[in-house]
Amino acid sequence: MKKIKLLLVDDEKAFLDTITKRLELRDIDVSAVYSGKDALSEIEKNKSVEVILLDVKMPEMDGIQTLVELKRKAPLVEVIMLTGHATVESAIDGMKLGAFDYLMKPCDIDVLIGKVKGAASKKRDHEEKITEARIKEITERRV
């Protein structure tokens, strides 16, 4: 099975470095950026990103703002909100804006992987369905 391409976005460098190593060990293709802006430029450059793990609380551009921009640029990419903020409200806000799910820090690696996998599979399904729809459309045109 194809490796999941995950983009981590968090201003906590130490957290990102460690979790990157742990996720790579679990066969996930991880890239990491430390701000919302970097995340947006990364998504422009790297179209293969499937899932983004996005921290809610960041300086300058926070998680929610980043989410809005990301969804505009790459609507199919699934986003998992990561928060140290235990309020259900911020998570729900994210969900309303199109996030796949949310996770609270500190999180269990297995739970994280489970959610990442779920998000990736959703994205792939989605893409597959789109592809199928296009093929169908082309086929129908030819007929």
Next chain:
Amino acid sequence: MEISAERSAFYQELSRKIRILILVISFFPFTLTTGILFYRFNLTYTEKIQAHISELVQKHTQNIDTFLSEKLGNIRHLAYQLENNTQPPEQFLKTNLELLETEYPDSFTDISIVNEDGLQIAYEGPFNLKNADYKNSEWFQNAMEKPFYISDVFAGLRGHPHFIIAVKVRLSGKDHILRATINFAGFNSMVENIQIGKTGIAYILNSKGQVQTKVDIRINPSIIASLVDYKNPENRTIIAEKQDPAGNKYLYAISTLKNIDWSVVFRQDVRDAFSDFRKTQMLTLLLLVVGCIVVITVAFTLPRYIVKLISSAETKSEAMNRQVVESGKLASIGELAAGIAHEINNPVAIMVEEAGWIEDLLEDEALKETGNLLEFKRALKQINTQGKRCKEITHKLLSFARKTDSTINDVEVNEAIREMVSLTAQMAKYNNVSIGTKLEENLPFVRISPSELQQVMLNLINNAIDAMEKTGGSLTIETLRSHAEKKHIEILIEDTGPGIPKENLERIFNPFFTTKAVGKGTGLGLSICYGLVQKMGGKIEVSSQVGVGTQFRIFIPFQDDLTENIKSEFKTTIL
């Protein structure tokens, strides 16, 4: 509540100041008004009494004057008749004395004619005084010099006090005197016939200060002498107050007669004259004393009452201030807690991730050979566990700080309690704690968030069970309509645990205050309860006795109409 020594001294000082103020502002106008009124009354009353006596004495003097004028007129008329008389003188005197006695009974004693040599040539009367010789008598000499003359009182030849009216007449070309003796007893009774009070007496003084009526033994000669000076040319009555050597004070009214150089003197004991006034004085004094007693009583009781009110108000205000401070503290700590929770989760997450990374690395075959592998794994597991504990703490902190949008419902308190009791029953059993309930039926509904009430109950029940985990014991939950607070439901949670020492009791609602072993409690449970009960519009109180147990009392307000509405709706639904 115990009042500090400093405050007690302040209250005493306050009480003293109020007392002085009451005494000053009451006594000053009180005594001033009473004094002025009393002085004015005294003046007016004295004037009135004096005017009254003066008027009576004036009238009395006029009566005496009229009597004397009348008698003088009678004798002058008789003198005129005598000058033209043809009868023998004795016959004339007899006839006319009889006539006078008939006309004016008890006025004349005798009547006589004295010739120019002082020899009484004719006499009609009860005494044998014919041919009496008055040549050397004072009255005779005075009478011969004037057309008429009224004498002072004298004993004369008869040896009895009397006075005479003498009128000069011309008989056979020579001067004679028609002389009449006034009935002294009758005159005396007339003078004395003035009744004012119990001690009022009247008498007559001549110009030399000699008493012309019966001398009363009560009349002091020294005073009589001093009264001679009070001669009044304008015929006005003079009022004077004199004191006799024995110290008795008398009020004198002196009035001068017109026809004769005599003065009518009226004397009355001052105490008698002013007896009514004295009664009024006594009454005023009594009222003054009663007034003073009332003022003093008020001055001593009112400050105590006021100070008590102030003290109670201050105590209440302090309690309220404490509550405000408590709420403020809770709010600020809540905000702080929220901030901390945000920030602390990131480093904790890093630690947990690092531990996870080491765990991952330990999966490496080469490292699996290390002798301390199990110890490493145990340590990493511990880091993970403690990381999760940190997470739980911060989550609790956040839920404490968060403004919950918990939906408000009409809650049946008993139902919520039963639910909580059944939830905790297993834990209680495990800790050897028996939970008993005493729930008053038909309690009104309360409009609160049911989950918040459950959280409060759960915290309190858990705390009680924790407190009794070593010894076991019983936990009683009681609900009732509060007697202490009107329109409140009271929930009592009473345990038989070790109790809370006094020094801790004041702090138990403070956030982070805990007596539980490290790692067992966050110290937030009771402060959350405190905040939630306040949010319900109620209050929570605690009382505890070391070795006996602890009692929490929660008061939650209810609305009567709400309960009635719900009940009636309920009935309608059933019907």
